[in-house]
């Protein structure tokens with residue numbers, strides 16, 4: 021019952037997607053009905069046509085067939101009397117031939133429109149999933165493997181489209197047509213109809229049995245493909261370490277296991293699908309035999325003509341393939357359901373950090389920053405920050421120092437609202453940042469990350485990521501402010517059009533380019549997380565230049581373990597220890613105190 025309810029829910033929810041194709045949907049349904057009805061017309065015309073030919077043959081004059089007439093419907097009495105004809109042989113021949121040709125034409129038109137519907141639906145659903153993914157908070161991504169997420173966006177989301185185009189529309193059409201056809205057959209002879217359908221329940225049970233196996237292996241395949249995507253992603257992202265430790269064989273084994281599992285599943289599904297095809301053909305043959313035996317033996321009692329017998333014999337395979345399609349759609353649905361469910365789960369995932377209900381836009385700020393008794397932990401019961409309070413005045417440059425894992429980067433995460441504190445407030449120019457829109461907050465606060473992200477695109481486009489509408493002149497200006505303009509124009513082989521790759525530009529150059537990207541937004545609050553890491557002396561001097569230049573009259577918070585750098589740029593230094601600030605002051609003051617700062621400094625200078 022619960023399974024049925026959840027299936028109905030999946031279908032109902034997917035139906036909403038059809039809005040994107042509502043224009044062509046009605047057309048697709050009409051064409052679909054015509055295309056699946058035409059084979060029955062072929063069969064219905066074939067019986068009477070052959071009957072007329074055999075009459076001519078029996079009379080010893082086959083070419084006399086043109087003078088003969090036959091029934092349009094293979095029964096002259098009863099319900100179909102008014103439609104029965106007779107009509108000339110030429111008409112029967114024309115109907116038969118035309119329906120054959122039209123069937124193929126309609127199949128083509130159907131496939132054509134169907135492909136268009138599939139395309140629109142697929143693009144729509146993938147986009148929705150992709151865009152939703154982008155809206156989720158960072159914690160979601162830390163908890164998931166990116167290979168698996170990629171598989172979900174690219175492959176599994178297609179399940180929703182296939183649910184609609186493969187599992188819902190075709191069987192709907194087949195069922196409608198089958199109802200009409202069975203009514204027609206009943207009108208021809210209910211006894212023969214029973215004979216034709218008597219094996220159907222058995223056939224459906226057999227097909228269902230095979231279908232369950234298809235479905236089970238398809239589930240295995242999906243899981244194995246996800247695992248495989250994860251393995252490949254991890255190999256690629258960890259390639260340097262893997263090669264350094266000669267760990268290729270370990271990775272190979274893991275990939276092989278996932279790949280083997282996926283291939284085994286696919287192979288098994290092929291076998292089971294083949295079994296359904298062959299099984300149903302056997303039932304077609306057996307049912308046709310039943311029809312012929314019953315027809316030959318008893319047609320006199322049923323008022324069945326020779327033409328009628330041919331119609332019944334001919335209709336069995338057509339009906340069976342329709343029934344098989346309906347059942348196949350069900351099997352396909354079962355194999356898609358996990359993908360569809362996982363897609364909706366993804367779409368239902370909510371960002372953990374979001375705008376407050378009546379969030380206001382934070383206008384231009386001056387950069388007065390206040391942490392007020394802030395407590396935060398990533399996991400319940402393990403607080404990283406504990407009653408953290410400090411104030412930064414507009415225009416100040418603050419050095420934030422502390423041991424590894426003391427929560428320095430966490431402070432930045434809270435300021436950018438990648439996370440929200442469990443307790444306390446953070447104020448920017450007097451505005452509690454939890455009450456302003458996240459977008460407007462991030463317009464004012466920019467962070468140079470410890471490991472900046474670059475796409476495989478030109479330096480210019482990578483910088484423009486921060487402000488897509490920025491002109492080339494804006495980009496130049498930002499790079500000048502970041503002291504990297506001259507390096508780009510003089511040292512990069514294509515200047516601003518140099519494509520960023522793993523090795524080019526160098527790590528230090530990349531960091532300054534990333535800094536230019538921050539400055540392109542003209543943030544009033546600039547956050548720098550370990551900005552001097554792997555910089556050479558020249559780049560380090562440029563970094564100091566940026567802080568003294570751009571950040572001189574703006575608020576700037578610098579995290580660094582490089583205390584000489586901190587001493588050179590910071591107006592004031594905060595020492596983070598045990599989740600809160602234990603020392604505050606300039607370099608000279610802190611060195612005079614017997615505290616963590618002095619100890620860190622001594623360790624760094626080898627005393």
Ligand SMILES: Nc1ncnc2c1ncn2[C@@H]1O[C@H](COP(=O)(O)OP(=O)(O)O)[C@@H](O)[C@H]1O
Pocket residue numbers: 162398399404422423424425426427428429430431
């Ligand atoms: N996403 C996370 N989930 C759980 N714990 C985290 C997460 N990020 C950081 N931590 C933990 O929080 C503590 C502070 O981390 P962080 O702020 O990065 O320290 P650092 O001062 O070195 O920048 C560390 O113990 C770290 O392991």
Ligand SMILES: [Mg+2]
Pocket residue numbers: 428429430549
């Ligand atoms: Mg850190």
